[in-house]
Amino acid sequence: MAALDGNSVEAAAIDPIPTLARQVMEQLRRDILEGAHPPGGRLRIESLRERYGAGASPIREALSQLAAEGLVLRVDQRGFRVALADSAMLRDLIETRCLVETAALRASIARGDAAWEEQVLVSHHRLARTPRSADPGRFLPNPEWEAHHRAFHLALLDGCGARALLAFCADLQDRALRFRYLSNQVAWPQRDVGAEHKAICEAAIGRQADEACALLEAHYRRTGHFLSAAAPREDLPTGQGPST
Amino acid sequence: MAALDGNSVEAAAIDPIPTLARQVMEQLRRDILEGAHPPGGRLRIESLRERYGAGASPIREALSQLAAEGLVLRVDQRGFRVALADSAMLRDLIETRCLVETAALRASIARGDAAWEEQVLVSHHRLARTPRSADPGRFLPNPEWEAHHRAFHLALLDGCGARALLAFCADLQDRALRFRYLSNQVAWPQRDVGAEHKAICEAAIGRQADEACALLEAHYRRTGHFLSAAAPREDLPTGQGPST
DNA sequence: GGCGGTAGTTTTGTCGATAAAAACTCTCCC
DNA sequence: GGGAGAGTTTTTATCGACAAAACTACCGCC
Numbered sequence: 134m135a136a137l138d139g140n141s142v143e144a145a146a147i148d149p150i151p152t153l154a155r156q157v158m159e160q161l162r163r164d165i166l167e168g169a170h171p172p173g174g175r176l177r178i179e180s181l182r183e184r185y186g187a188g189a190s191p192i193r194e195a196l197s198q199l200a201a202e203g204l205v206l207r208v209d210q211r212g213f214r215v216a217l218a219d220s221a222m223l224r225d226l227i228e229t230r231c232l233v234e235t236a237a238l239r240a241s242i243a244r245g246d247a248a249w250e251e252q253v254l255v256s257h258h259r260l261a262r263t264p265r266s267a268d269p270g271r272f273l274p275n276p277e278w279e280a281h282h283r284a285f286h287l288a289l290l291d292g293c294g295a296r297a298l299l300a301f302c303a304d305l306q307d308r309a310l311r312f313r314y315l316s317n318q319v320a321w322p323q324r325d326v327g328a329e330h331k332a333i334c335e336a337a338i339g340r341q342a343d344e345a346c347a348l349l350e351a352h353y354r355r356t357g358h359f360l361s362a363a364a365p366r367e368d369l370p371t372g373q374g375p376s377t
Numbered sequence: 378m379a380a381l382d383g384n385s386v387e388a389a390a391i392d393p394i395p396t397l398a399r400q401v402m403e404q405l406r407r408d409i410l411e412g413a414h415p416p417g418g419r420l421r422i423e424s425l426r427e428r429y430g431a432g433a434s435p436i437r438e439a440l441s442q443l444a445a446e447g448l449v450l451r452v453d454q455r456g457f458r459v460a461l462a463d464s465a466m467l468r469d470l471i472e473t474r475c476l477v478e479t480a481a482l483r484a485s486i487a488r489g490d491a492a493w494e495e496q497v498l499v500s501h502h503r504l505a506r507t508p509r510s511a512d513p514g515r516f517l518p519n520p521e522w523e524a525h526h527r528a529f530h531l532a533l534l535d536g537c538g539a540r541a542l543l544a545f546c547a548d549l550q551d552r553a554l555r556f557r558y559l560s561n562q563v564a565w566p567q568r569d570v571g572a573e574h575k576a577i578c579e580a581a582i583g584r585q586a587d588e589a590c591a592l593l594e595a596h597y598r599r600t601g602h603f604l605s606a607a608a609p610r611e612d613l614p615t616g617q618g619p620s621t
Numbered sequence: 622g623g624c625g626g627t628a629g630t631t632t633t634g635t636c637g638a639t640a641a642a643a644a645c646t647c648t649c650c651c
Numbered sequence: 652g653g654g655a656g657a658g659t660t661t662t663t664a665t666c667g668a669c670a671a672a673a674c675t676a677c678c679g680c681c
Contacts, residue, residue: 152453152634177662188636190434193664194441200446209396210642212663229541236480285516297552298474309543396664420631432666437634453673456633 148151164315165204165215171253172218176205203308227357230305235346235352236288242342246291249270250338253258254280256288257334261327279310285330289337289349296347312360324359326352399431403440409448409459410551410558416462447552464605467556471601474549478597479590481534481542486586489536494582500525500532501578505571523554527576533581533593556604568603570596577612 150355151159161181164170181192199205241249246257260281267275282307288351331351336345405425408414438458443449450460485493504525511519513618527550527555534546573596605612 154634178664179662188634189663190437191439193434194634197441198445201442209399210663212643225540228537228539231547232480232484232537232539232542233477233545236476240476286630293472293476295472295476296469297549298476301473301477305541307381348603398664423631432664433634434665454633456673485654535650 139272152191153187154194155189157181157191158188158198160185161195162199162309163202164201165199166311168315170215172215172315174215175212176215178212179286202304202347204311218315223357226305226308227310227353230302230309230353231297231350232316234290235350237293237295237302237350238255238337238346240288240341241292242295242337242340242345244294249288249292252288252291253334256285256331260285265326274314283310283336287299289333309356311362313356316360324355329355378615396435397431398435398438399423400433401431402442402472404449405439406443409443410555412559414459416459416559418459420457420459422456429619446548448555452505462556467601467605470549470552471554471597471604473595474546474553474562474597477549478530478534478546479594481546481584482581482590482593484538485536486581486584486589488538493532493536496532496535497529497578499582500529501574503620504529504574509570527554529578533577548560557600558602568599573599593612 200207263278263280267273333348444451508520509515509522577592
């Protein structure tokens with residue numbers, strides 16, 4: 134997931150036996166992304182200790198990392214809870230992505246070399262030939278498609294030549310992924326995302342900055358629209374018993 | 378420092394007795410920013426345990442958080458070390474800031490309301506009336522100036538209406554601050570940063586998007602130029618005894 | 622003389638226990 | 652009947668100890 138994070142990339146690649154804390158963190162992240170722990174829900178150390186079969190230290194460490202990543206919320210002396218995922222946050226996320234990623238895309242288009250162009254092309258090709266759903270009949274998330282989708286969007290921006298910016302974009306994409314997971318079964322197959330990706334790819338390679346940015350922005354805003362329409366029930370799932 | 382981080386803000390504001398891990402983290406961050414631990418240097422748990430008077434758990438937790446923040450580098454099973462701060466990273470940081478913050482500034486100028494305008498004005502005023510150096514004779518970092526400086530730059534972008542973006546900008550500013558600390562005594566008083574801030578402020582309030590962005594970008598690039606010129610010796614301080 | 626393997630030392634990652642803090646509950650009083 | 656308060660229970664934050672892994676230094680061998 135956070136494969137672009139400079140800290141983890143080399144260690145994860147070499148080490149065959151990741152540290153326990155890392156295993157817990159990755160499993161926990163998957164569980165949160167997939168909604169096993171509901172947004173706003175408490176994450177008690179003891180429960181997690183039991184569920185993931187580890188001592189308190191690795192659990193706590195995993196939670197700390199996820200907290201810094203924004204997926205988990207920590208309150209000193211009052212434990213951890215799953216980060217909220219309400220429609221206000223979704224709006225904010227979309228807004229941020231539109232602002233940041235169009236800037237990055239513009240820079241990519243202006244500065245990207247031949248290698249960038251080729252990478253955009255090939256990553257789009259891989260995405261295009263992968264079915265979005267693992268099941269042709271109904272929607273079932275296809276991990277391969279998710280990976281290619283992520284790679285394509287990052288490849289688009291990779292020409293900008295700013296690693297810190299790219300890492301942030303990768304992070305934003307992860308956050309967006311969470312919303313997609315939470316409201317499963319979204320906009321499929323009503324919407325032809327393949328065509329949208331194709332148009333973005335062509336505009337980018339054709340160095341049509343304005344058009345590419347407009348398409349990308351529309352792409353994100355449309356996704357946001359579908360998501361907030363599809364999952365209004367998740368808006369304020371926190372509750373969790375106020376003091377009274 | 379990371380006062381904009383949603384996780385810490387409320388806890389830190391209320392809790393009079395912060396958790397030990399938090400204390401260690403904040404002190405450690407300050408020490409790293411100020412160069413007490415050199416970039417690339419190892420951070421052994423035992424040494425830190427001794428230095429900060431805490432057990433291994435809080436130390437490890439503080440390191441985890443700083444690692445996620447980018448100030449500390451973690452390698453599984455091989456401990457922690459201070460993140461590098463070479464000129465390539467500085468370049469990358471500047472590039473990222475220029476791309477992201479001009480986008481944010483543009484959005485701020487387009488969307489910012491009266492409250493935003495006033496906040497920019499007042500934060501600039503506070504900055505302008507605070508001396509940059511705590512000592513009139515030579516350069517000595519003035520914490521008050523630093524705080525106002527940070528507030529001014531964030532106020533500029535605060536009109537964009539995207540909290541996630543703003544949080545990222547705050548993070549970028551912290552990273553930049555580190556470079557400033559590392560190469561102490563920089564460009565003072567050769568450079569009139571006050572005038573630069575004033576010009577940016579006026580262009581922003583006057584809704585001159587293009588000019589404000591150009592000024593902001595020049596502001597950052599100039600800083601980068603000074604920093605990399607002032608601290609060439611820090612370029613590759615890692616070394617740390619290769620295998621031979 | 623250089624290199625590979627091996628024993629010893631350091632350092633990390635993990636565990637279980639413990640003290641402190643928060644949350645909850647139940648009772649008593651108005 | 653409602654609310655405040657004391658006691659109990661849950662939960663967190665921290666510590667010290669231990670096992671596993673990495674690093675170091677040494678020794679023998681080619």
